[in-house]
Amino acid sequence: MWKANFEQPGDGITYKRHVTVEQGSFEFHLHNEYEIYFFIRGDVHYFVENSIYALQYGDLLLFNSYEIHRATFLSDKPYERVVIHFSPELMDSLSTQTTDILRCFRRRPKGEKNLLRLSEHQIVQFLSHTDKISQVCGKSGYGADVLTKTYLAELLVYINILFENRESGVEKETISAKIQEMLEYIDNNIQGNLSLESLEQRFLTNRYTLSRDFKKETGSTIYSHIIAKRISCAKQLLEEGQSVMDACAQTGFNDYTNFIRTFKKVTGMTPHQYRKVQEKRKNG
Structure with missing residues (x-):
């Protein structure tokens, strides 16, 4: 590149x-x-x-x-x-x-x-x-x-x-019904088990086909999409005043250490640091 x-x-x-x-x-x-x-x-x-x-x-x-x-x-x-x-x-x-x-x-x-x-x-x-x-x-x-x-x-x-003053929205590209359903399912079950095995059972399609179709339509892997969604939700919870432990539990990270490491990798700071920044912002 x-x-x-x-x-x-x-x-x-x-x-x-x-x-x-x-x-x-x-x-x-x-x-x-x-x-x-x-x-x-x-x-x-x-x-x-x-x-x-x-x-x-x-x-x-x-x-x-x-x-x-x-x-x-x-x-x-x-x-x-x-x-x-x-x-x-x-x-x-x-x-x-x-x-x-x-x-x-x-x-x-x-x-x-x-x-x-x-x-x-x-x-x-x-x-x-x-x-x-x-x-x-x-x-x-x-x-x-x-x-x-x-x-x-x-x-x-x-x-x-x-x-x-916008008159109308811009037309979106079409996403297949299966991938749209997957995206909505991930949104609605961000706290739960979203492993490839669980998605395979939920959509009655083998994981390789799911992964291939998801990558073809979104350009991304299922895993990276789920991680980005979970970190996004964690940021919102921390801004609302939730504890780091609660944010971890409510966004599907079963391993606390992995949550800390992943959050820092995506945002550049630990959940504790992010929470302190948000508290400081709210308190002026």
């Missing part, structure tokens, strides 16, 4: 413009930050929770810190996108009683209304906002940090207006 990256990390804000050739494997993942994703070019289907979208130039995707997602590639065409990650705590302070600047990330069902297909005029406006961010993000000059936060706030206001 070859990448040409333009990446600028700021104080709680990261701006990236990626170009990737000779695609590798992008597994299901989620972030501790919120993500703004703008698609420029490529031959890509994008999987968000249980939905698949065929992307085209000007597609805008939003992900909060609980929504699992991944790109799948239909060819080796260069894949280019702009990605902005930011800490929600950083921008929360700019919200008011009448303007929730993070509404488009929070006030919608999980895994729904993630995508907006921009018009030509909207693309120009969107890129003018991101260009301003790219010029100051990560710079050390006087006022660069303030301007980065200010320009991101402007972008978020614009995005919220776009989502508020």
Whole structure:
């Protein structure tokens, strides 16, 4: 895989413009930050929770810190996108009683209304906002940090207006009835036994066929999908104030040590650390 990256990390804000050739494997993942994703070019289907979208130039995707997602590639065409990650705590302070600047990330069902297909005029406006961010993000000059936060706030206001005024949703790609049923079953039984053996018995299909069909339609293994879902649920439980032990038990991790190790691998911090961060955020 070859990448040409333009990446600028700021104080709680990261701006990236990626170009990737000779695609590798992008597994299901989620972030501790919120993500703004703008698609420029490529031959890509994008999987968000249980939905698949065929992307085209000007597609805008939003992900909060609980929504699992991944790109799948239909060819080796260069894949280019702009990605902005930011800490929600950083921008929360700019919200008011009448303007929730993070509404488009929070006030919608999980895994729904993630995508907006921009018009030509909207693309120009969107890129003018991101260009301003790219010029100051990560710079050390006087006022660069303030301007980065200010320009991101402007972008978020614009995005919220776009989502508020959207006329209709973007058509999703079709998922077979069997795989859709599997996805829903995993969602509804995240605390239980989701081994290949149990799925084999539940769907009356041998594990090799299940694994092959799931990989073909989602581009991912059943295992990586389940792990991403379980960590997403664990993050929500910890944010709600559940103990680490309870979060482990309620998300199907039968081994506490494995839960700690897997959570840290996916999120970059232990469940205890994540819980403390959320407590600190709530207490200001």
